[in-house]
Amino acid sequence: MENQLFLGENLEILQKFIQNNSIDLVYIDPPFNSNRNYNSIDTKNQAFSDIWKWNNDSETEFLNILNQPHFSDETKLLIQSFEKFLKKSNLFAYLVSLTLRINEIFRILKPTGSLFLHCNPTASHYLKLILDAIFCCNSGTFRNEIIWGYRTGGISKQWFARKHDIILFYAKTAKPIFHQQNYLSPQKYKYGFGKKHHYELIEKNGQYFKNSVCRDIWDDIDSIGTLGRKNDVRNGYPTQKPENLLERIIKSASNEKSLILDAYCGSGTTLIVAAKLNRNFIGIDNSETAIYTSQKRLTDAKIEYKLMK
Numbered sequence: 001m002e003n004q005l006f007l008g009e010n011l012e013i014l015q016k017f018i019q020n021n022s023i024d025l026v027y028i029d030p031p032f033n034s035n036r037n038y039n040s041i042d043t044k045n046q047a048f049s050d051i052w053k054w055n056n057d058s059e060t061e062f063l064n065i066l067n068q069p070h071f072s073d074e075t076k077l078l079i080q081s082f083e084k085f086l087k088k089s090n091l092f093a094y095l096v097s098l099t100l101r102i103n104e105i106f107r108i109l110k111p112t113g114s115l116f117l118h119c120n121p122t123a124s125h126y127l128k129l130i131l132d133a134i135f136c137c138n139s140g141t142f143r144n145e146i147i148w149g150y151r152t153g154g155i156s157k158q159w160f161a162r163k164h165d166i167i168l169f170y171a172k173t174a175k176p177i178f179h180q181q182n183y184l185s186p187q188k189y190k191y192g193f194g195k196k197h198h199y200e201l202i203e204k205n206g207q208y209f210k211n212s213v214c215r216d217i218w219d220d221i222d223s224i225g226t227l228g229r230k231n232d233v234r235n236g237y238p239t240q241k242p243e244n245l246l247e248r249i250i251k252s253a254s255n256e257k258s259l260i261l262d263a264y265c266g267s268g269t270t271l272i273v274a275a276k277l278n279r280n281f282i283g284i285d286n287s288e289t290a291i292y293t294s295q296k297r298l299t300d301a302k303i304e305y306k307l308m309k
Ligand SMILES: C[S@@+](CC[C@H](N)C(=O)[O-])C[C@H]1O[C@@H](n2cnc3c(N)ncnc32)[C@H](O)[C@@H]1O
Pocket: 008, 009, 010, 011, 029, 030, 031, 047, 048, 237, 238, 239, 240, 241, 242, 263, 264, 265, 266, 267, 268, 269, 270, 284, 285, 286, 287, 290
């Protein structure tokens, strides 16, 4: 299978080009409904917009969900309830857009496949309901709500510093591919380990780490600070995610040669990590800046792919 990178609207590409039951793992990191635009850190050109307005397109998408047979009764009911609660608001426009795309993602996953949806507390509680309606009211299962905690970014004087994202992990059936991952926590001392303890002690460059099974709280992966220009892994795309975050997800829910899809691929982090781990990939983004950045990263890493327009 040839790696593919699509420039275009993800709903259209999923519907036109991606077959039923064909993808092992989908990771998506869509806009979070943050009500702002994101610019390229280097050129200052707009990379993408995360401002949502209820408009004619939202109305059409909403009616599509209500009238098309490939949406389940539960999904229709949920969307009608959201409309009553949220009215034709900007948040509702965002949720309608995500519902259409998650429904397509459910269709394209293999029975052993999983979706990891990256979001934050702005809308995670609504997205979880949408995922429950699309996945759990069909053959799917909820697996984890992963908390990714980090320390970068600003703080407010009015509330506790908001320092976590949420990654919702759902599988298409009760038997998805899953490989347990390890979690290393730094230890001050070498004591308290031995046969009676079920943790392993690892020494790396004179520092001790406790090696245990990874929980659903991930606080060992740093985010990519948008301010730190000296950070040599930063590619200039706003909202770039760290490679080791994707590495944990891809290793846990796919095998070598698996096909991984990212429908909001941005600067291509998922694609790069998939290729490094001997997986195949499909990336989609409707921003030219995103596709340009992904292409540059893939070319620099000597990873072969076909650009689809
Ligand atoms: C949060 S960024 C993804 C960042 C990415 N995870 C990375 O590490 O660089 C979200 C991306 O979704 C893209 N996007 C938003 N709506 C889209 C749509 N309808 N179709 C395709 N791409 C879309 C944006 O252009 C943006 O690049």
